[in-house]
Amino acid sequence: MVSFRCEVHQNPYLPEDGTQVDAVVTVTVTADVDGAGPAATARPAHGEAAGTAAGDPAGAGTGRAAGGGPDAVEVILLDCSGSMSGGRKMAEAQRAAAVAVDTLRDGVGFAVICGTSGASMIYPDEGLAIVSDRTRQEAKARIGTLAAGGGTAIGAWLRAARALMLLAPDAIHHALLLTDGQNNEPPDTLAEALAACEGVFQCDARGVGADWKVDELRLIATALLGSVALLRQPADIAADFQAVIQTVMDRGVRDVRLRIWAPRGARIRFVRQVSPQIDELTGRAVAVSDLVQDYPTGAWGSETRDYHVCVDVPPAPVGGRRLAARISLLDGEQTLSTTKVEVIWTDDSVESTRINEVVAHYTGQAELARAIQDGIRARQAGDEDSAVTALGRAAQLAAAAGDELTLRRLEKVVEIVDAQTGQVRPRHSVEKLDEMDLDASSTLTVTPKTP
Amino acid sequence: MSAVCPEGHLSATEDWCDLCGSPIAPGPSPRAQPSRAAGPPPADGQRGPAGAVDEAGPSDGAGPADGADLPPTTRSAAPLTTPPPSAPACPVCTEPRSGSRYCEACAYDFDTGTVPGAPVPVARPSPASHAGPASRSGPPPHSPPRPHLPATADPVAAVRSADGQTVIAGAGAGAGAGVGWVAEIGPDRAFFDRNDDDVDFPDLVTRRQVALAGDRTLIGRRSPRRNVLPEIDLTLPPEDRGVSRVHAFLDHSDDGRLAVTDAGSANGTWIGSDPRPIPPGRTVPLADGDHIYVGSFTRITVRRTC
Numbered sequence: 001m002v003s004f005r006c007e008v009h010q011n012p013y014l015p016e017d018g019t020q021v022d023a024v025v026t027v028t029v030t031a032d033v034d035g036a037g038p039a040a041t042a043r044p045a046h047g048e049a050a051g052t053a054a055g056d057p058a059g060a061g062t063g064r065a066a067g068g069g070p071d072a073v074e075v076i077l078l079d080c081s082g083s084m085s086g087g088r089k090m091a092e093a094q095r096a097a098a099v100a101v102d103t104l105r106d107g108v109g110f111a112v113i114c115g116t117s118g119a120s121m122i123y124p125d126e127g128l129a130i131v132s133d134r135t136r137q138e139a140k141a142r143i144g145t146l147a148a149g150g151g152t153a154i155g156a157w158l159r160a161a162r163a164l165m166l167l168a169p170d171a172i173h174h175a176l177l178l179t180d181g182q183n184n185e186p187p188d189t190l191a192e193a194l195a196a197c198e199g200v201f202q203c204d205a206r207g208v209g210a211d212w213k214v215d216e217l218r219l220i221a222t223a224l225l226g227s228v229a230l231l232r233q234p235a236d237i238a239a240d241f242q243a244v245i246q247t248v249m250d251r252g253v254r255d256v257r258l259r260i261w262a263p264r265g266a267r268i269r270f271v272r273q274v275s276p277q278i279d280e281l282t283g284r285a286v287a288v289s290d291l292v293q294d295y296p297t298g299a300w301g302s303e304t305r306d307y308h309v310c311v312d313v314p315p316a317p318v319g320g321r322r323l324a325a326r327i328s329l330l331d332g333e334q335t336l337s338t339t340k341v342e343v344i345w346t347d348d349s350v351e352s353t354r355i356n357e358v359v360a361h362y363t364g365q366a367e368l369a370r371a372i373q374d375g376i377r378a379r380q381a382g383d384e385d386s387a388v389t390a391l392g393r394a395a396q397l398a399a400a401a402g403d404e405l406t407l408r409r410l411e412k413v414v415e416i417v418d419a420q421t422g423q424v425r426p427r428h429s430v431e432k433l434d435e436m437d438l439d440a441s442s443t444l445t446v447t448p449k450t451p
Numbered sequence: 452m453s454a455v456c457p458e459g460h461l462s463a464t465e466d467w468c469d470l471c472g473s474p475i476a477p478g479p480s481p482r483a484q485p486s487r488a489a490g491p492p493p494a495d496g497q498r499g500p501a502g503a504v505d506e507a508g509p510s511d512g513a514g515p516a517d518g519a520d521l522p523p524t525t526r527s528a529a530p531l532t533t534p535p536p537s538a539p540a541c542p543v544c545t546e547p548r549s550g551s552r553y554c555e556a557c558a559y560d561f562d563t564g565t566v567p568g569a570p571v572p573v574a575r576p577s578p579a580s581h582a583g584p585a586s587r588s589g590p591p592p593h594s595p596p597r598p599h600l601p602a603t604a605d606p607v608a609a610v611r612s613a614d615g616q617t618v619i620a621g622a623g624a625g626a627g628a629g630v631g632w633v634a635e636i637g638p639d640r641a642f643f644d645r646n647d648d649d650v651d652f653p654d655l656v657t658r659r660q661v662a663l664a665g666d667r668t669l670i671g672r673r674s675p676r677r678n679v680l681p682e683i684d685l686t687l688p689p690e691d692r693g694v695s696r697v698h699a700f701l702d703h704s705d706d707g708r709l710a711v712t713d714a715g716s717a718n719g720t721w722i723g724s725d726p727r728p729i730p731p732g733r734t735v736p737l738a739d740g741d742h743i744y745v746g747s748f749t750r751i752t753v754r755r756t757c
């Protein structure tokens with residue numbers, strides 16, 4: 001059994017004629033199985049903290065869905081293109097896939113796919129295998145025989161994963177994708193594959209080495225409600241795979257939607273997940289009625305996520321009160337938790353100009369991600385001035401948030417003279433891996449400092 | 452359970468107007484606050500929509516006992532909260548009433564005459580008197596879902612209704628995922644309108660997809676007690692009770708052909724625009740993109756995937 005809890009952070013006071021309402025909703029899921037609390041589950045894998053506590057599965061230990069099929073399906077998509085034969089990449093990818101298979105829970109449906117110019121089954125020969133000691137051994141033996149050769153067609157790999165997912169329609173669906181290069185399909189092919197896969201499964205995307213494109217994997221991870229990360233060394237893959245699979249295995253609630261009601265005449269300006277990473281949800285709204293929108297959030301384990309919701313409401317006279325939003329988490333049609341965003345109009349400017357600290361913090365984190373991405377894009381285009389301006393702003397925001405990891409990544413790309421004022425100088429020799437790491441990690445956020 | 456807001460709107464929620472957001476009763480201070488807990492969940496686990504009842508998770512019962520789901524004012528205004536003995540069935544889906552406040556099958560609320568997913572209030576206080584209009588009362592027309600996202604209670608299994616993309620399974624040397632056909636299942640308004648069944652068209656028009664594995668697929672309604680476990684199971688939401696337990700078979704052999712056979716269903720099986728149902732027991736070949744119609748509103752579209 002898992003329980004969902006919503007908490008809202010906002011300044012409920014609006015000035016006369018004020019219409020913009022900002023609120024951050026913190027959703028916390030706790031599992032009550034075997035005393036496995038939130039601490040038993042790691043947050044989605046950061047590049048750094050790879051070793052996760054192998055906690056008890058959060059309410060997901062049965063191995064069987066209601067319909068009799070597996071309750072979860074994991075498809076591992078391994079890049080086996082020719083470039084993977086360089087260095088230790090193929091050997092480490094094989095080792096990582098074996099670790100991933102070992103981390104899967106008994107009873108889960110799984111498959112390992114070899115991705116080249118198409119997609120072929122490594123294990124099983126077709127369809128899905130069910131995890132057991134025997135199938136783990138068979139899969140690992142098969143993984144050990146892999147050889148690299150061929151192209152990179154990520155869209156075809158994702159479609160193959162999708163076909164496998166559809167064999168167990170009632171399960172939690174996840175894929176883990178590893179690549180070391182750029183997609184060489186025609187531009188629309190990947191976009192079409194993503195459109196077909198959206199809502200069918202979630203996917204975490206990993207790039208190893210410096211020859212893949214951050215934007216490409218970010219596109220995949222964003223569409224499929226997953227994360228993207230850079231693995232500097234082939235030797236880093238295994239620990240990351242283990243962390244990712246452990247997180248997925250701990251997810252017990254399959255498919256959760258954020259439902260937002262806003263009053264007539266209101267407009268939802270944006271809905272954005274802001275922790276543990278930034279995901280824009282605004283464009284994913286599905287209208288339930290004129291006043292109600294649903295946003296997909298994927299599967300949940302024991303974890304905490306924050307959502308920033310910004311709504312424009314029709315103004316009311318001073319003293320007026322209004323419900324600006326009703327925000328719920330739904331599993332199917334079952335409401336897991338609900339919270340309300342209420343506002344009151346006041347002529348007390350002290351009240352109305354006070355900014356809620358949590359809202360301010362996450363507004364800054366979203367701007368930080370944008371500043372980093374803008375700065376890197378400007379740098380790559382040779383626009384040094386814009387790069388320095390954007391990355392300086394990024395340093396300032398990171399310092400204000402106490403975001404040490406981001407400051408450290410920034411420091412490798414620009415020389416930070418004074419973070420408080422955003423003064424930075426360009427560096428003339430920057431390792432490509434460092435720039436990619438900064439880019440790929442830009443959407444990870446930190447939680448607000450507790451006062 | 453409804454209230455009138457200061458601006459005169461009839462609201463299904465009693466704290467704030469579910470149309471304009473105005474406060475209805477003297478509410479709590481507008482300070483930020485955590486979610487409030489409500490009573491135990493209805494027996495069937497179904498909940499009202501977000502705009503209807505303020506609820507927390509089932510295990511989050513430690514909050515104030517505000518009795519949000521049983522306000523005394525409206526209950527005294529409608530003392531006949533249990534249906535008369537002559538009308539023990541749900542007026543929406545005809546499922547016999549189990550004794551709980553909510554219908555086991557569709558979560559119809561016998562006390563208020565509302566169905567889930569209906570953010571607009573229902574003016575009829577006594578739901579059980581007549582089967583027809585009550586079932587048409589609830590939801591406003593839905594905006595169509597965006598094409599890239601399923602608007603469904605079951606998005607994991609759902610696909611875009613316009614998804615004509617092929618599924619590539621194991622395009623390389625190894626065998627594929629063994630998928631030659633997929634069936635896309637969902638409600639069809641035109642078919643529903645053609646029928647005269649006394650049921651609601653589903654609130655949420657959802658479509659899901661089932662890959663046809665093996666060589667035979669059963670269309671029906673799941674009944675573990677009778678060991679009927681259809682691959683295409685119309686007890687899944689939106690449930691179609693017009694479909695027989697064992698309704699029809701899809702046969703798909705290795706040569707890539709697909710055919711349908713009505714297994715002697717109560718209400719028949721239709722293909723395409725043919726106004727007559729197919730004769731029971733006779734195997735009828737199907738082509739890519741063909742529509743099969745079963746039950747009160749279900750359309751099954753078959754698509755070749757390789």
Ligand SMILES: [Zn+2]
Pocket residue numbers: 456457458459460468469470471472473
């Ligand atoms: Zn109103």
Ligand SMILES: [Zn+2]
Pocket residue numbers: 541542543544545546554555556557558559
């Ligand atoms: Zn019913």
